[in-house]
Amino acid sequence: xxxxxxxxxxxxxxxxxxxxxxxxxxxxxxxxxxxxxxxxxxxxxxxxxxxxxxxxxxxxxxxxxxxxxxxxxxxxxxxxxxxxxxxxxxxxxxxxxxxxxxxxx
Amino acid sequence: xxxxxxxxxxxxxxxxxxxxxxxxxxxxxxxxxxxxxxxxxxxxxxxxxxxxxxxxxxxxxxxxxxxxxxxxxxxxxxxxxxxxxxxxxxxxxxxxxxxxxxxxx
DNA sequence: ACTTACGGTAAGCAAATACTTACCATTAAG
DNA sequence: CTTAATGGTAAGTATTTGCTTACCGTAAGT
Numbered sequence: 391x392x393x394x395x396x397x398x399x400x401x402x403x404x405x406x407x408x409x410x411x412x413x414x415x416x417x418x419x420x421x422x423x424x425x426x427x428x429x430x431x432x433x434x435x436x437x438x439x440x441x442x443x444x445x446x447x448x449x450x451x452x453x454x455x456x457x458x459x460x461x462x463x464x465x466x467x468x469x470x471x472x473x474x475x476x477x478x479x480x481x482x483x484x485x486x487x488x489x490x491x492x493x494x495x
Numbered sequence: 496x497x498x499x500x501x502x503x504x505x506x507x508x509x510x511x512x513x514x515x516x517x518x519x520x521x522x523x524x525x526x527x528x529x530x531x532x533x534x535x536x537x538x539x540x541x542x543x544x545x546x547x548x549x550x551x552x553x554x555x556x557x558x559x560x561x562x563x564x565x566x567x568x569x570x571x572x573x574x575x576x577x578x579x580x581x582x583x584x585x586x587x588x589x590x591x592x593x594x595x596x597x598x599x600x
Numbered sequence: 601a602c603t604t605a606c607g608g609t610a611a612g613c614a615a616a617t618a619c620t621t622a623c624c625a626t627t628a629a630g
Numbered sequence: 631c632t633t634a635a636t637g638g639t640a641a642g643t644a645t646t647t648g649c650t651t652a653c654c655g656t657a658a659g660t
Contacts, residue, residue: 395509402507403648404500414580415587420607433649435608454606454657460584465577472574475519479565482520508618525637538619540638559627559636604659610652617646623639630633 394467400444401468405429406437410446410460417459419452499572505549506573510534511542515551515565522564524557 400406409423420438424431438458441447445464449456506512514528525543529536543563546552550569554561 398506398512401503414584416591430650465581469577472570476570479519486521535620
């Protein structure tokens, strides 16, 4: 279930979260992502690389522009991880509750 | 929706993810978390503080031991964020798809 | 062909952060 | 009361990592 190790690493950085959220509403070129942000374009490029390797975004060429968009794979992987985590935590909690109940009777 | 800023930061670190996952199956004392990990106990304490402030775990005293367990608040906040994100991304995608369809007729 | 727009990569720097050792406080047990 | 167990905090170090400038490559426009 640690297919999303990289995804958690990637979204651990506030600037990358900003970029990620910018792409939620529409695909954007690198240059469009960069302006409005307080960091340089090369910095953005580096962040995009991390997001790409985490499968949180995909990119394709369109002329000289590199268009970025969110990648369902990474997003769903994280969602799945958290769902799973929570279900198992809940199950474990119930098991322990039953156990301690037994101890008290 | 950025109630989980801290949660993403917290789970951005691999050691903290390890600790977090250790707690999925059962509550543990700090000392129990520390052994098995490759870092010192004080390091664990510091990580626990971060996880606590991110509302990913809660702690309570039991004698000299501090028992840690997962906190639903943080987990559900992240899950919610990702659900929301994905829904909005999907909606945006459809909107754009419809738009470009129009352009082609 | 020349120029402009776009963007990836490298090297170096600066800031953040994860880790260690040392120390102290609290609680239970002898 | 003394000792052992547990764990939080502080100070300092070291590693990581995010950022910048500089440079180069590619694709479109003139």
